[in-house]
Each structure stands twice: as structure tokens, then as C-alpha cells.
Amino acid sequence: MKAKLIEILRPTLPVVFLAAVLFLLSLIIFVTNEGTSKVSWDQYREAPLIALKTLKYTGPCVDGAPCTRVAIGEIFPITLLTDLMFWYVLSAVGVWGFKTIRK
Numbered sequence: 001m002k003a004k005l006i007e008i009l010r011p012t013l014p015v016v017f018l019a020a021v022l023f024l025l026s027l028i029i030f031v032t033n034e035g036t037s038k039v040s041w042d043q044y045r046e047a048p049l050i051a052l053k054t055l056k057y058t059g060p061c062v063d064g065a066p067c068t069r070v071a072i073g074e075i076f077p078i079t080l081l082t083d084l085m086f087w088y089v090l091s092a093v094g095v096w097g098f099k100t101i102r103k
Contacts, residue, residue, distance in 0.1 A: 003096065003100075007096075008092055008093060008096045009088075009089065009092045010092075012095070014095050015088070015091050015092045015095050016088075016091075018091040018094065018095060019084070019087045019088040019090075019091040019092075022087045022090065022091060023083065023084055023087045026046055026047045026048075026083065026087065027045055027046055027052060028045070029045060029046065029047045030043055030044070030045055031044045031045065031046070031047070031050050032044045032050075036055075039057060039058055039059035040055065040056065040057045040058075040059075041055075041056045042054075042055060042056075042073065043055075043056055043070075046079070046080070046083055047083075048083065048086060049079040049082055049083050049086075050076065050079060051075070051076050051079040051080040051082075051083050052072065052074070052075055052076070052080070053072075053073040053074040053075075053076075054070050054071065054072055054073055055070070055071045055072075055073040056068065056069070056070050057069045057070075057071075
């Protein structure tokens, strides 16, 4: 069975949903964790490329109780879009392969 690339990459609900889920799950992945002080770290996230830098602070907060705060430090837009395209193509090929196997 021959398939055109445009047919495989056509946006459908399952492809877009799977790509979004895989993209959001990949944001959980820590690539590196650099200490910037005794209580704070720079964490680089995303796979396969680093697209997000978060700042993590663990220590005393305003009321004196220990707490952990995580904030977004930097967003790298080119790698973020590249990662999104990677997950979309992977999802499109996966959904197409699943449909082809079921036939």
C-alpha cells in the first residue's frame, strides 16, 4: 500500500491529541540540573531538545516555613517549535501505522 506524505501528516483529532500529550509529557523530563547556590537550581527540560529552563528554589519562605518554588526562567522558542514538530510527525506516523496495521 502506497501512501503520500501529505496524507500521513494531515492533521486529525487523534494525531493532534497524541502530539499534545507527548509534548506535554516531554516537558516533565529533566535534561540537566545545575546548582546556582545552596538552595536554588537551574533545570533544563524537554526532550529531545532543551526548550525550557526552570528555576527551582528550596528553602525558607516568607513565613519561615520551608517550601519549594519552581518558576519558568527561559523559554527557547526555536527548540520548542522544533520539539513540537518532532512530536507531531512521530504522532502522525504512529497513528497512520496503527490504522494501516488494523486494515
